[in-house]
Amino acid sequence: MPYFLRLFALLGCLLTSTASLAVDIPIEEYGFPLHNPFEATIAGTPPELRPSLLENDDIDQKDYSITVRPDREYDLPDNFWAVKKLRYRLAVQPKPAPLIFIIAGTGAHYAAGNMELLKNVFYQGGFHVVQLSSPTSCDVMAGASRYATPGLISEDADDLYRVMQTIKARHPRLAVTEYHLTGYSLGGLHAAFVSHLDETRRAFNFKRVLLLNPPVNLYTSVRNLDMLVQTQVENVTNAATFYESMLSKLTRYFQQKGHIDLNEALLYDFQLSRQRLSNEEMAMLIGATFRFSSADIVFTSDLINRRGLITPPDYPITESTDITRFFRRALLCDFDCYMTEQLIPMWRTRFNGGSLQQMVDAVSLYALQDYLQSSDKIAVMHNADDIILGPGDLGFLRRTFGSRLTVYPLGGHCGNLNYKVNTQAMLHFFHH
């Protein structure tokens, strides 16, 4: 090969490798004020740095319900009456517009805080918006899921895809120019699998897909979250439990303030007071909310499948039944326990599943690496200090997504979703 050709080849390599570098936002340019990932995760962005939002009255939106699983009407006990049909929220533009589906994070409802925020941002950006509950949330498990054992992400995605098709059929007059997809946290992982499914089923032909703070290795994320309740917190004695110590801090804070004033700035002000929470306490709080999600999943999955681990099969449950005893039992089971006791056995029985490692590979972004690498329409936004990531996960994202990955230096887990810089970047991605 002549010398100049070799030089060209070298230059070409250099050029393509620089072109595929991830977009790293330097910390000095970013301007996000919370440098502590736990604070950011709990409190989100301070009000003055959030995007301006529309009032609810200014959004033409409505909740709808669809029957995806008619059998559940008869299968489920009476106290599940509210979730026998699946609900979602649709916000429509007055003129033909692109439509975006948003998938919620672990255990989250379609109308959860982050969902409402994303809806507002995309609605202002000119999209019809459909908000979907997470497949790990009790309403999807009861009303739409075939196995009601969330965690096999490809199966969850399949359930979601049917839901999305049903929704599309439900609104035949809605003028949609093209379809987009996004999801945050676990919903981001779901979005990747839904997009992959769409490549063969072709009901939507998603134009753009954005994954916000998705887990890379689901098992790493699960173990991180389970670990958070193992932090050493001070002031917890035999006399006062963790919640009691949190509440007494809150009481002292309000007494010093002179009155109770619950507003958006409360959390920031609280962290400036003498009662401020330590990292360990904040971690414990975050861990506790995820344990409540796991308790809901453990109870609901066991009940629908009549596994008898929490609720005895055919135990009569009516609207007046005290189910607190089952809540107590379910609370003892964290995500790892759920995987061992329910998810993996189900996977082995129904899908001829194998080892834990095989399962981890199948439910993580690794399973889609080739697709994600080659599909230009998919992008990721993540944070360098996200608590659901483990060592090496960002490296995987960099190798896989290249320039389609944006890494923010701060924000914890989803704490910067409501930062204006981030919401602008999201809209920018879908508009270009």
Added chain:
Amino acid sequence: MIRLPVRPSPNGLSLALLLSLSLPLAAQTVDDDGFTRPLEHLKFNPGLDQREFEISTLAALAIYDPWEPWNRRVYHFNHRFDEWVFLPVVRGYQSVTPRVVRNGVSNFFSNLDDIGNLFNNVLQLKGQRSMQVTARLLFNTTFGVFGLWDPATRMGLPKLKEDFGQTLGSYGVPHGPYVVLPFLGPSNLRDTGGLVVDFGVESPTNFLNVSEASSQNPEIYLVRAVDARYTTAFRYGQLNSPFEYEKVRYVYTQARELQIAD
């Protein structure tokens, strides 16, 4: 490809304040790929076998609720009523009134509530707060034209809610059994008693003639109920948990303890 100009408009003082006070984690270790390993900054208990979450949560579930079967039924009834009657009415109200009117209605009833707040602040011997509520009443009723506007809050006099349940609590009356009231939602025996007293205080006062007008035109009660629902953010099912009843029970009980303690 999705590179963006990252220029947030720095919001002066408050931002600087936050920047200086939000403590970054000590000594950042940064991986080659940029990951900062946030969990490595936490102190974990060595065996990873503490049961603090379980202990706290199981203790928190122990709330005195002897009428639980009945309460659960009422809870479900309220949920259905909310979904099938209350919220549709609120949506209708929202669609036929402009926001200015709705805010006026909310302010008007909120101003009426200040009579009860004043009464209860006085009963709890909270001098300064009683003055503040009196000032609110005066400003809002005069400058705010019978309470249709709320200039007092903008003048730095925030609303201070006190009801008779809190007054009882501040004198050491225990909360008693948990009760779910039809239409009204979570309560307990003490607060239900308080509710009756607060209602009783309002009618003899007949502030701005509302009580008298209401007894002749019961639709005023209806507007008030609709306004109350309109201003309450809680939606059944939004916690999205099969254990919503337990969670609401805990939050209600603790929130009342906080309100009493302040």
